[in-house]
Amino acid sequence: KPDPKLLVNGALDSIDAQLKKEGTTPAYDRPTLTGSPQSDLAKLAETMDLLAQKYPKLDPEVEKAGLDRPKFLERVATDGMAKAMKECHTYYLTPDRAKTFNRPPEEYSGIGAQISPTRPNEQLPEIAAIFPNTPAERAGLKAGDRIQTVDGNSVSGFTAEEVATRIRGPEGTTVTIIVVRAGAERSFSITRARLTPPRVISRDLEGGTIGYLRVTAFNGDVTRQTSEAVQALLASGVRGFVLDLRDNPGGDLSAAQDIGSIFTKGTLVKQTGRDGQQRELRTNDKWFWSAPKPLVVLVNERSASGSEIVAAGVRANGSGTVVGTKTAGCVGIGQPRELPDGSMLLITIAKMQDAKTGEELNGEGRGVRPDVVTGTDADQQLTDAVAALRQKS
Structure with a gap:
């Protein structure tokens, strides 16, 4: 069974990262954990209530999804717990991504890059493959490139599914991706197209x-x-x-x-x-x-x-x-x-x-x-x- 302290610290690390991403430096006392599942999870719930009240502002996109601050922090915490396990088959999917879990599209609008599952100790998602005759190939992306940002937003620590969701979009629109290759950053602006992924x-x-x-x-x-x-x-x-x-x-x-x-x-x-x-x-x-x-x-x-x-x-x-x-x-x-x-x-x-x-x-x-x-x-x-x-x- 997983260590409750590992899970709670993973949840709080994830919340801290989210608050920093929003431009806030979180200031609060982390709870003292005992290793008791019931006690530690109760302390996590109390801390999350405190943070929801102290930092109530929500991103407009999150508000559009019908989430309030407590519910949003629950999702962030759950994601952090899953990542704390450092298991490549343990991860969290948002409702939108869960709808398409293990059901790859016959056709989609994207760039033609396959994302590798993030390994437990790696932060930047890696491009596993570039499909032939696709926008990604024409733009010069390569297998092994590590994705740093998508349209200016960091994807550090994201799952392959989360990154793919952010890269896809309406046909004819442009997505800007910054990757790290051989230690150097490279920026690519790529126009999305309708694609049928080859199997x-x-x-x-x-x-x-x-x-x-x-x-x-x-x-x-x-x-x-x-x-x-x-x-x-x-x-x-x-x-x-x-x-x-x-x-x-x-x-x-x-x-x-x-x-x-x-x-x-x-x-x-x-x-x-x-x-x-x-x-x-x-x-x-x-x-x-x-x-x-x-x-x-x-x-x-x-x-x-x-x-x-x-x-x-x-x-x-x-x-x-x-x-x-x-x-x-x-x-x-x-x-x-x-x-x-x-x-x-x-x-x-x-x-x-x-x-x-x-x-x-x-x-x-x-x-x-x-x-x-x-x-x-x-x-x-x-x-x-x-x-x-x-x-x-």
């Missing part, structure tokens, strides 16, 4: 001998798209596959399980719940392609959650080689709980372990360690993946 990108390499599949996220009808792409590449005569999961932040667990099932058979990972019981996450025979083909799974430090499950499962079952850099170490199950105001709190209820070695995959410094470690240059990573595949052919 699966496939083509052949090496004169038609290698099938290349890039899966950008595990949601929507990604399993069907991947299966059809595999079928088409097999029909064209490819003799091996590169499954590119770089910059894939994860998504729906069942979709990741099914994608893994296309390429391997057996236990993908083991999962340990809050009850301490360990269970196996196994493949789904419905999706398995029995044609034996050499396989390389390409990953990087922004491959998270479902991507890590697939990579770990392929290796554990001896179905392929993992190439790239160590993955994000963000592997678990977040259970959504809807709150009375329509907002949502996701809480980590299970963590994952390697099916073969039992090694913990979730946490700072953890993740899937590739069989073939590469540098960080994207083009060279793909070249190294093809070379590894040739050795298996």
Whole structure:
């Protein structure tokens, strides 16, 4: 169980940050905490009542949403508690974001950048991928850029969902984004456009001998798209596959399980719940392609959650080689709980372990360690993946 003092201090840190963002320097005595859940939460409630009375002014946009000061501070405090856990599958969603949770749009108005889940000890959200032929690509944004502000507002500590919501907007309007790249700030003014996010990108390499599949996220009808792409590449005569999961932040667990099932058979990972019981996450025979083909799974430090499950499962079952850099170490199950105001709190209820070695995959410094470690240059990573595949052919 989480330490009540950790949660309360996280809530107060979040409130302090919000007040400073509003131009106020908070002045109050923090309560003395004992570690008793009932006592510490009661002290938090008293402190929040005091702050709501002392600093009653609300941002006009917040007032438009129909919130009063106490209710707004409740949301800020809940967000702070979730972030204090430093768990990538524990986070808070506002009512607007909760409505679209795990339901990616078939079409949206934005710039074409995929945001990586914020790691527990990182403040600036990172761009995981730039989709081809999009405003983001034309403007010069790059994977690995860390977003500092959106339209002049800091997004430090924000979740991927929160950042994406702020970047999206009406088609034809402009959003200004300041990123940090190689220690230097860069500003981009980008005109939003109507976009359909790609989930699966496939083509052949090496004169038609290698099938290349890039899966950008595990949601929507990604399993069907991947299966059809595999079928088409097999029909064209490819003799091996590169499954590119770089910059894939994860998504729906069942979709990741099914994608893994296309390429391997057996236990993908083991999962340990809050009850301490360990269970196996196994493949789904419905999706398995029995044609034996050499396989390389390409990953990087922004491959998270479902991507890590697939990579770990392929290796554990001896179905392929993992190439790239160590993955994000963000592997678990977040259970959504809807709150009375329509907002949502996701809480980590299970963590994952390697099916073969039992090694913990979730946490700072953890993740899937590739069989073939590469540098960080994207083009060279793909070249190294093809070379590894040739050795298996």
